Amino acid sequence: MRVPVGVAGPLRVNGLFAHGDYYVPLATSEAALVASYNRGAVLITAAGGCSAALLDEGVSRAPGFAFETIAEVGGFLGWVAQELETLKKVAEATTRYGRFKDLYINLEGNHVYLIFDFTTGDAAGQNMVTIATDAIVKHIEQHSPFKPKYCFIEANHSGDKKASAQSFQRVRGKKVTAELRLPGVLVEKVLHTTPRMMVDYWRMSALGGVLSGTLGVQGHYANGLAALYIACGQDAACVSESAVGVTRMETTDDGGLYVAVTLPNLIVGTVGGGTGLPSQRACLEIMGLAGAGHARAFAEVTAALCLAGELSIIGALCAGHFTRAHQMLARRPDRPK
């Protein structure tokens, strides 16, 4: 099927891995959405670009093991600790790119969750970590002197396909932060509002998020993420987990605006998954981020895109322009009013 694509940019990113001006493809049926992200991107670029930093990376699978007693869990965990190097080898034998990163353990009564964390090269990596963890689980089933009553390769403690508070404690996929200092004159010229008003909005909206019980506090990461994920052959279902993070705004001493976004749960890759489909690959190529060696830069561009989106929508809400795009849409003959 066909989905319309627009492009937002240039979006200048001064990252650890992403350097330069990016034209970001967005697949969405809402033209107003592309216009909004484009406005934010151009504003960022006009200010010299945003900083961005990949902070951490890792994708996990979390098999669960049920034993008869806590005591057996204790014995089992002792064995796992001794066997860890072997488990690592068993896992890494299944993959060229995946690397065993760490093991976290959670325990609830006679149930134990082993949360295996891997780096996955330039792939988003869910298949890779599933296969690697499957090898671990099979090894455990064969060799552990402590036999579980039952076990499952994924016991819903990895955060896969769902927003979770734990992603703030570690990382899921890629954790990225992006920041920008914006002169007051640019805020006024492009967004038709003031840094102070944007900070007033930020404060009220952050607490609006808290009162409504969200994980993290942010505006609409999901809009940019969904459009980018669809365009670039990412797993769109992961918008559920990726659209979590923290936006912060402050006024600066020189009358400007400081903005930061932090996203601990970007599930992105530049190889594998849907990235090999023709139009999806073409979208990655527009950014110069197709294929191996680009996943980290792609993650930084993704965070920068979210920063653009936060600036633009909050600017619109402050200037009273938020409804305008909706009204233009509403005037289209195919839209219900």
Add this chain to the structure above:
Amino acid sequence: MRVPVGVAGPLRVNGLFAHGDYYVPLATSEAALVASYNRGAVLITAAGGCSAALLDEGVSRAPGFAFETIAEVGGFLGWVAQELETLKKVAEATTRYGRFKDLYINLEGNHVYLIFDFTTGDAAGQNMVTIATDAIVKHIEQHSPFKPKYCFIEANHSGDKKASAQSFQRVRGKKVTAELRLPGVLVEKVLHTTPRMMVDYWRMSALGGVLSGTLGVQGHYANGLAALYIACGQDAACVSESAVGVTRMETTDDGGLYVAVTLPNLIVGTVGGGTGLPSQRACLEIMGLAGAGHARAFAEVTAALCLAGELSIIGALCAGHFTRAHQMLARRPDRPK
């Protein structure tokens, strides 16, 4: 751009609004995903279909108003209470299909959030409620004897584009539940496991969700929702909020399995948004759900699809088949290993 589409079905739904066997289009680059949902759909149909019920509906906008003091907030709220009928008229004058449903108030110090809830006919309705609320806010700005220091048409208390705990307390979009009783023989024949093992999985995975800090407890609603939303011209960014809910499994007295899914936050429509694009409309037509009069049935089918996905993935996890599809994908030459 082009996204591959598969079809899962027939999926028999015995709902309040959806009746019959549906072939559900899913836009995804993962063929294994379609196969998995198809397996669940066919299983549901083999069992005579699932029940489904639209429980509630309503979409909100949440303007925020900042005053100098709590006392002014009190005065303002008194005026709002008196003015409510007028606000309702002002809002409904902007729309043919939208109806004012309710007003919830939240207050934090000298800040007040007015959460206006609307029904939106067969549209997902975000544009509609934005325009209606804009009229309300303008009316308030002009007529309220209590002038806010500042106000915003959306202060991040509506849950728009983000998972929130509040959606379980009321509704956002459409709240639907679907349930199925499955004979043990069908579980064994189709899923190659037992009802008891599936309940063991459910218990451990529900607590895995709790330990990892998710909102609700479920497996992978996001997979089905993202693929369906993209195929049917829905707002894919809303996967962030829609992929929240509760799955429950129990064994039944006759050795079978009871399964229920409950989703309080489906943002779906059959008119407006991307539903008018040709391939998206074609996807709705495959189900016989294009155009006016079908949004509620579409919501029930969506919940039934999530039920199919939960059955299939949990069956695979119990039978040890979860990794197999991943391995098939991994053998494809375009996939990183």
Add this chain to the structure above:
Amino acid sequence: MRVPVGVAGPLRVNGLFAHGDYYVPLATSEAALVASYNRGAVLITAAGGCSAALLDEGVSRAPGFAFETIAEVGGFLGWVAQELETLKKVAEATTRYGRFKDLYINLEGNHVYLIFDFTTGDAAGQNMVTIATDAIVKHIEQHSPFKPKYCFIEANHSGDKKASAQSFQRVRGKKVTAELRLPGVLVEKVLHTTPRMMVDYWRMSALGGVLSGTLGVQGHYANGLAALYIACGQDAACVSESAVGVTRMETTDDGGLYVAVTLPNLIVGTVGGGTGLPSQRACLEIMGLAGAGHARAFAEVTAALCLAGELSIIGALCAGHFTRAHQMLARRPDRPK
């Protein structure tokens, strides 16, 4: 057993129900805690007192009913809707002070939670609402044409004895907000810091709360609440649910500080429970809040106390004095170092 008691105050409250200067008894073994709250109280009083407003009140019990099918749930809820006036009478017949306030319904598959909300006069009210709801449940069991498979008088949806996100959506017990405008000179003189530094702290600590996955964002409501609840014969176990809320700080145009606290879940009363014990009653009497007619004022004083505590601890953290009290404690010969 004996618990040391200190007094913080005078604490001036300009509330809807509380008016005047209160000396607030705090039962705690930490003298430094009393000193800290005292400092905040005196500061509030020096600024002319804080505003406080009881926003809402209501205590709930949430019986759960399990049926065979969603359809039966639907039938049952229809009957409940018709029977509501009778249920109300049945409930109110058990109590002199309790009043039926509202019924909220939540549904998950074939399970339904009926959340009955009552006002409870000047009592905290948990016994009262339990007995009233018990009468409702018995009436339902006898008269409903739709018989549940099983039901429980409390199915853990009331929020009793646990922090819950739902308390921000409605109320549990008493919802109160308190606010203060503090001249910059007072901040500097009493707290040895500046309004701006306190706002810098607030921002960073609010996001610290968000990142760590708290419900609401605040500093240490629990300290004041526990000490006050123990002193005044309240249910100290309710600190688990009451210690949730939102603190907000802003600088004001005249160089001062605006502070607000909002607590949606104060479980307090001035009659019943432990309020009749001699020393506990004496503590209420110190404030002039013992016995009937004082619960709402007591709730406002409680919020004001939390405001005092937030001011004092944040001031100490900004001025670098936070550790000092801990050090004094550590020097005592009975303390481990």
Add this chain to the structure above:
Amino acid sequence: MRVPVGVAGPLRVNGLFAHGDYYVPLATSEAALVASYNRGAVLITAAGGCSAALLDEGVSRAPGFAFETIAEVGGFLGWVAQELETLKKVAEATTRYGRFKDLYINLEGNHVYLIFDFTTGDAAGQNMVTIATDAIVKHIEQHSPFKPKYCFIEANHSGDKKASAQSFQRVRGKKVTAELRLPGVLVEKVLHTTPRMMVDYWRMSALGGVLSGTLGVQGHYANGLAALYIACGQDAACVSESAVGVTRMETTDDGGLYVAVTLPNLIVGTVGGGTGLPSQRACLEIMGLAGAGHARAFAEVTAALCLAGELSIIGALCAGHFTRAHQMLARRPDRPK
């Protein structure tokens, strides 16, 4: 002031550290509460005692540092990594009992939270870790080549005095699990219900917790914790954070009941704080847990007490006896009806 104390027990605990039959002092004005916990304790003992295991321990302080840019944060974190051994020495020089355990880092834009985790011997340890972290912060302020704009010794990321999702990811204080296998005949004889009914209750109440947005799923840990903390000179304000965890119930193959409780956030000690007060020390002595060498056993007894409370209340809810105690209280002349 005076608080009534009751004793529940004998409570047999077969732990890693706690061995034997404990008589547990509970300070509360509700005699029914002591009776309920006593019933659970006696039931556990009749079944041969519960298992209990201390899984992890550690108390944290979380200073926050604000820099101008993400780049400076990066430089700062590099320096911290190099300096870690020194920071450890600086911290441990302030304390005889505290040991540096680990450092977790969280980052949000140009803000960084350093979460220092310590073991604290037999003390609850909040003073100890505050003083140790203060030394670290002073060392950083003096020696770091990267100067923060501002920093605070606690930036609200430690979970101190508030329920937080992060406590499930690591530990705060002491993490303990306790479990019991209960023959069906004992359930019937003592609790007047069946294992199956208790599991039906567990399932519905766990989802009631999920729907209401609690952290973890449990019944009323707070009741036992508050009464025990007050009796034994613990910090009652910590009930806010300690009353979080997971209760699980399952039927066993032989017709019995399996129950487990897991609490990741017990803030308990047997030296320091209020443990030196006469009546509080006497309460610890009743259990043989006063003074050095007993904190871990005390934590296990605390979890066992919570297990007793869950069994008793869920039994009462299943047998329809929950209201009875409330009614007895209501008949007392001093109670409002």
